[in-house]
Amino acid sequence: xxxxxxxxxxxxxxxxxxxxxxxxxxxxxxxxxxxxxxxxxxxxxxxxxxxxxxxxxxxxxxxxxxxxxxxxxxxxxxxxxxxxxxxxxxxxxxxxxxxxxxxxxxxxxxxxxxxxxxxxxxxxxxxxxxxxxxxxxxxxxxxxxxxxxxxxxxxxxxxxxxxxxxxxxxxxxxxxxxxxxxxxxxxxxxxxxxxxxxxxxxxxxxxxxxxxxxxxxxxxxxxxxxxxxxxxxxxxxxxxxx
Amino acid sequence: xxxxxxxxxxxxxxxxxxxxxxxxxxxxxxxxxxxxxxxxxxxxxxxxx
Numbered sequence: 001x002x003x004x005x006x007x008x009x010x011x012x013x014x015x016x017x018x019x020x021x022x023x024x025x026x027x028x029x030x031x032x033x034x035x036x037x038x039x040x041x042x043x044x045x046x047x048x049x050x051x052x053x054x055x056x057x058x059x060x061x062x063x064x065x066x067x068x069x070x071x072x073x074x075x076x077x078x079x080x081x082x083x084x085x086x087x088x089x090x091x092x093x094x095x096x097x098x099x100x101x102x103x104x105x106x107x108x109x110x111x112x113x114x115x116x117x118x119x120x121x122x123x124x125x126x127x128x129x130x131x132x133x134x135x136x137x138x139x140x141x142x143x144x145x146x147x148x149x150x151x152x153x154x155x156x157x158x159x160x161x162x163x164x165x166x167x168x169x170x171x172x173x174x175x176x177x178x179x180x181x182x183x184x185x186x187x188x189x190x191x192x193x194x195x196x197x198x199x200x201x202x203x204x205x206x207x208x209x210x211x212x213x214x215x216x217x218x219x220x221x222x223x224x225x226x227x228x229x230x231x232x233x234x235x236x237x238x239x240x241x242x
Numbered sequence: 243x244x245x246x247x248x249x250x251x252x253x254x255x256x257x258x259x260x261x262x263x264x265x266x267x268x269x270x271x272x273x274x275x276x277x278x279x280x281x282x283x284x285x286x287x288x289x290x291x
Binding site: 014022029033047048049051052055056059095098101102105106109110112113207210211214215217218219221222224225228229231232 | 243245246248249251252253255256259260263264267268270271273274275277278281282
């Protein structure tokens with residue numbers, strides 16, 4: 001590939017879509033939860049506890065989407081060596097960590113009254129916990145590595161590893177029949193719950209896009225500032241040492 | 243605890259988690275914007291074309 005390079009700067013002016021998207025995500029979350037609460041009858045087995053599905057399942061799905069963004073950003077970084085892809089992957093990784101942790105916590109709250117335990121070494125729970133450990137490791141690796149190029153390469157490798165674990169998490173309930181029920185989706189849940197589930201998933205998706213957008217922008221600006229400080233230090237150093 | 247306590251806990255945890263993370267992100271972005279405005283002019287970002 002040619003070694004030509006173009007140059008771009010990050011505008012300190014905020015993108016106009018961020019604030020409306022944030023407000024839309026907030027309103028969508030509230031509306032979807034009200035819709036889910038008011039339209040879904042109690043489940044035959046779980047009663048009203050079924051309503052936890054409207055937050056647990058969308059959190060899990062959107063964690064998977066965030067991992068997919070990590071995968072795409074990591075692969076593109078290794079291919080193109082463009083820092084923007086690395087920062088996109090890192091922004092998505094942080095959201096993935098938050099949503100994976102939330103998924104596990106909500107699952108635990110749901111599991112206690114339905115299974116009688118807060119935690120069990122079920123295949124789905126264990127593989128999700130492994131996913132969380134990998135993504136926390138990814139964030140720790142980034143925080144502990146100073147060299148930007150090495151940080152980007154190593155974290156891309158860990159990001160790809162984490163994303164490859166997602167199909168295992170998704171299929172774990174079919175490959176290993178344990179306590180966790182099969183995947184909840186509009187096609188596997190009762191039709192009375194399908195639209196509530198879809199609406200909440202879309203609301204979570206809006207929130208996820210907003211999170212990644214905010215984190216990506218912060219990361220680009222931080223990198224720009226870092227570079228400016230490095231440049232100034234080098235200029236001062238060369239002035240002192242001739 | 244009755245079933246509604248678990249439901250309330252789940253929804254409260256969701257709002258607290260998402261809300262706290264959103265606040266953290268907005269603050270971090272505002273801080274990054276302030277730092278970028280105050281930073282000395284630097285070489286632009288380089289990206290392979």
